Amino acid sequence: MRGVIESIAKRRQRAAFQVLVIPYRLTLHGVLFALFRRADEKYWQPIAGGGQGNETPEEAARREASEEAGLALGTELLPLDSHVTMPVVNVTGEFTWGPKVLVIPEHAFGIRCDGEELVLSEEHTECRWFSFEEAMQHLRWDSNRSALWELNHRLTNGDSQSG
Numbered sequence: 245m246r247g248v249i250e251s252i253a254k255r256r257q258r259a260a261f262q263v264l265v266i267p268y269r270l271t272l273h274g275v276l277f278a279l280f281r282r283a284d285e286k287y288w289q290p291i292a293g294g295g296q297g298n299e300t301p302e303e304a305a306r307r308e309a310s311e312e313a314g315l316a317l318g319t320e321l322l323p324l325d326s327h328v329t330m331p332v333v334n335v336t337g338e339f340t341w342g343p344k345v346l347v348i349p350e351h352a353f354g355i356r357c358d359g360e361e362l363v364l365s366e367e368h369t370e371c372r373w374f375s376f377e378e379a380m381q382h383l384r385w386d387s388n389r390s391a392l393w394e395l396n397h398r399l400t401n402g403d404s405q406s407g
Contacts, residue, residue: 259295260341262330262350263305264388265321266290266395267313267357269373275399277379277392278357280312280368288382290392291355294335301351309355313371314363322354322398326391352391354399 267278267290279288291312295304302321309315329347332340339345362371374382376396383389397403 257296258336258340259297259299259304260332260345260348261295261301261304262292262335262348263295263301263308264290264292264326264350264352264391265305265309266352266354266392267309267315267362268354268395268399269358270356270399274375275396276373276375277396278313278362278371278373279379279382280364281370283367283369286369287384289384289388302353305351305353305355312365312367313357315355315357315360319360320356322356322395324352324354324391324394324398326352326387326394328387328390330387350387352387352394354395 269276269278277290279290281288291308293304293308293312295301296307299307302323305321306317306319309319309321310317328350330350332338332345332348335348364371376392379392380389383392
């Protein structure tokens with residue numbers, strides 16, 4: 245019975261979506277992107293996490309950026325058009341919202357942090373700033389590369405409005 249109660253409580257806390265947040269800096273030499281090396285599986289990725297309770301994707305993105313990188317909740321956020329769906333078992337390890345919820349959406353954002361120091365959470369062992377080309381080579385997931393491509397294109401072409 246305890247396991248059932250814990251599972252129900254977990255479902256109420258965890259919203260059925262993911263967010264991907266890409267920190268970026270505008271420099272005299274171009275745009276730089278921050279990637280984080282995960283402590284558990286050792287691969288590089290932007291900030292990633294799930295929504296909680298009744299959060300909107302934007303609220304979740306701000307909270308995750310604060311929790312994982314120490315960024316202020318009011319830091320400028322750029323919503324991206326890049327969206328994917330992910331198998332729920334790849335995200336939470338189980339059918340968190342029951343057997344009918346097979347995939348959940350991931351919403352992507354850029355977050356500007358020109359002068360801010362990034363602070364690592366326990367989820368990561370390292371953070372580094374990369375050029376677009378370097379970041380693309382370090383990313384494991386195609387969805388991360390698509391969101392990075394969109395963000396880089398918008399920033400380098402002066403198109404900071406999503407469609």
